[in-house]
Amino acid sequence: MIERNKRIATVLARGLACLCAGLAFSGASYALDGKEWDLMAAMGDYAVKKTPQNMARVKALLKRGARPYNKTATQPSAMPDEELTPMGLAVVSGVPDVVGLFLASGVAVNMPMSPGGPTLLTYTIGNLSLGEAKPEQIETVRLLIDAGADVNVIAPNGETPLETAASAYTPSLELVRMLLKAGANPRAADPSGRTILFGRAASDLAMLKTLVDGGADPYAHSNSGASPLTFVCERRYELNGQPDPTAAERIAILHKPGTPVEPPRPARPAKSVPTPLLYAAMAHNPDCVKALLEAGANPDAPAMSGDVDGSDYAGSVREVVARKAKSAPDLVDAAAAALIERAPRQ
Structure with a gap:
């Protein structure tokens, strides 16, 4: 206290x-x-x-x-x-009773807090995204929504309230469900084509199911060819090397049947992105590497979606992982590298 x-x-x-x-x-x-x-x-x-x-x-x-x-x-x-x-x-002070009084006095709830700044809703959700959402914080969000807060407004960082809530360090399913029920658009994309599933939400099974059930596109592709599957193995830092028992289930949700695990080559010049398998190795998630291989990920496919000739990431996933395991051992998980090296050649 x-x-x-x-x-x-x-x-x-x-x-x-x-x-x-x-x-x-x-x-x-x-x-x-x-x-x-x-x-x-x-x-x-x-x-x-x-x-x-x-x-x-x-x-x-x-x-x-x-x-x-x-x-x-x-x-x-x-x-x-x-x-x-x-x-x-x-x-942001945990006083929903005061927030209710203020709203009742007449507040322009969607007015930015400053020129080009956040609205009250984006400010509130942004401030609770670093820790576990408390009941009084969720009640504050509910009061703002009930007062007419725009749940699809874009914050100065380019995120919607739903994106910020879903990618929080300790995300709240209750908060995400509240935003979805209020009309938050789970299919919204930024100018590069990235959606709400392009990030940590793809590696949290409960959050992933909630968002997909709410309408998020599990197969969306960005301009660079990345998809939610690219991020399926990315977890919080403290989980590096730890078991990932839901990896296969998440991959099954995000991998469209009959399509390669690897991203398509961009139709026009765009930033090159790693394949899900390479990203998984760098995410220090050997369980997810194993699940991707079992889902059909090709260790001999190009490591990146676009041209990277002359860079350290040129070549196949197998080649890049082997190279990085020697030159930058902290970057690539050793157990993941061993799984990729032992995988049958294709």
């Missing part, structure tokens, strides 16, 4: 300090004034100590007309710079 209080106090202090700079810099009519400053402090105090007295301060300030987020519905963003507002701090 002490560490949590210190963290919240630090966030609040930083936010108020930034706001001072923002006010001096901008002079904007919608920057924080006295009541909003007081609301920020009251909300921060309640986040640290959830007492009736601190909640009463929050309610009293709202009754006096303090605005938690935006002054008007026509301003381009909540703040002129990347500064916190009472609402912006509330959504």
